[in-house]
Amino acid sequence: MKQIERYIFIRMALLTFWSLSAVTLLVMTTQVLVRVNVLTTTGQAFGAFLLLAATLIPSVLTIVAPFALLIGVSQVLSSMNSDSELVVVEAAGVPPATVFKPVLMLSATVSLAVLLISHFVEPWSNNKLHDVLAQAQSDLFSVAVRSGTFMKLVEGLHVQINEKLADGQMGGIFLSDNRTEGNETIYYARSGVVRKSEETGSNILFLVDGELQQRDLTSDRISIVTFTSYALDMAAFIPAGSAPAMRPNERPTQYLLHPDPDDYFMNGPKNAITQELVKRFSTWMYPLAFGLIAFSFLGKARSNRHEQFQNGALVAAIALGSRGLGFYSTEASGINQTMEILSYVVPAVLILVFGLLALTGRTLTIPKAWAQLNYRVMDFCAAQIARLQGRGRAGEGHST
Incomplete structure (x- = not known):
């Protein structure tokens, strides 16, 4: 790598890193605050907060990495144009590939990192996140005993305990x-006690002398089962001894490619397994696409600084629009095959089109008609601001 290429690459990499760190910290903070009520209610230690934050980092990184790269590449190219560095590079006879190579290398590196995180790190972190929240939900029972009121453990799961009896019983x-779509389950027991299982080490809620009511919301059928004793695994609130249903975002990619035919998430109203696969195999393409878009509009010296600013705005609009369409198509891929295909087509077309433009040495700019319209709008706004400021000064002079 030449010295000028290393210079450009290091500048872009550093700005991308700091942008990624800042945006990840901001998004991660909002996600922690959404779940912090469970930890604070149960009096979890500060280490639980740190563990919760750490498990959220991989899922946040895959979302914000393309935008951090876009900021890093766009800002460095714009700064080089403003400081006339791109003009000097072109005047020295340096081919466009010299500027394009660092952009391509950084974009490919970020795309590869997102691919590895999506397939290996994020499933593990999502599984760990579930364990942290499950432990906190188990501890919520002690709070429910003290308060005697309804306590929401997670969305769709509520508990109430009237009184605390002798020997730790309730x-x-x-x-x-x-929590299960189309189904409602209610447990009622005269008494119960929490004991730790010697086999699994998890807390088991033993219910004594009660009823289990299951209602199918689609057919409005109700089934009632009376029991003398019933055991629930408090880690997932399923019958003790049953295997908890892991969500697709906690499963390894190998399982998602060959899932169990009886998997609930595969046979549900929305194929969540297909949705997760589409997400993992399409998200990694966006950093590469965003890097190519930024270079195609900003990789050439511009004498008009307004034009450079407008090109940057157009780059942001294309990136936000394509990523928004990608989010929508990925979310709908579990119920619509067209959206599943579109999830791959959108970033692939961006890479193909802007990659060909970059390889052939061509760059794009905002159309002249748009530029002239923007100039008129900016001149009109400047004139209106100046007129308002003139009226303000005249009013002050009259009052004095």
Whole structure:
């Protein structure tokens, strides 16, 4: 790599890194605050907060990495144009590939990192996140015993305990579970106790003398089962001894490619497994696409600084529009095959079109008609601001 290429690459890499760190910290903070009520209610230690934040980092990185790269590449190219560095590079007879090579290398590196995180790191972190929240939900029972009020463990799962009895037992247990779409399950028991399982080490809620009511919301059928004893694994609130259903974002890619035919997430109203596969195999393309877009509009010296600013705005608009369409198509891919195909087509077309432009040495700019219209709008706004400021000064002079 030549010295000028190393110079450009290092500048872009540093700005991308700091942009990624700042945006990741901001997004991660909002995600932690969404879940912090469970930890604070149960009195979890500060280490639990750090663990919760750490498990959220991989999923946040895959989302913000393309935008951090876009900021890094666009800002460095714009700065080089403003400081006339691109003019000097072109005047020295340096081919456009000299500027394009660092952009391509950085974009490919970020894309590869996103690919590895999506397939290996993020599933593990999502599984760990589930364990952290499950432990906090288990501890919520002690809070529910003290308060005697309804306590929401997670969305769709509520518990109420009337009183605390001798030997750590609880009286009047009511548990409502609406987490499964189209199904409602209610547990009621006269008493119960929490014991740790010697085999699994998890907390088991033993219900004594109660009823289990299951209601199918689609057909409005209700089935009632009376029991003398019933055991629930508090880590996932499923019958003790049953295997908890892992969500697709916690599964390795190998399983998602060959799932169990009876997997609930595959046979549900929305194929969440297909949705997760589309997400993992399409997200990695956006950093490469964004880098090529930024170079195609900003990789050549511009004498008009307004034009450079407008090109930057157009780059941001194309990136935001394509990524927004990608989010929508990925979300709908589990129920619509057309959207599944579109999830791959959008970033692939961006890479193909802007990659060909970059390889052939061609750059794009905002159309002249748009530029002239923008100039008129900016001149009109400047004139209106100046007129308002003139009226303000005249009013002050009259008052004095």
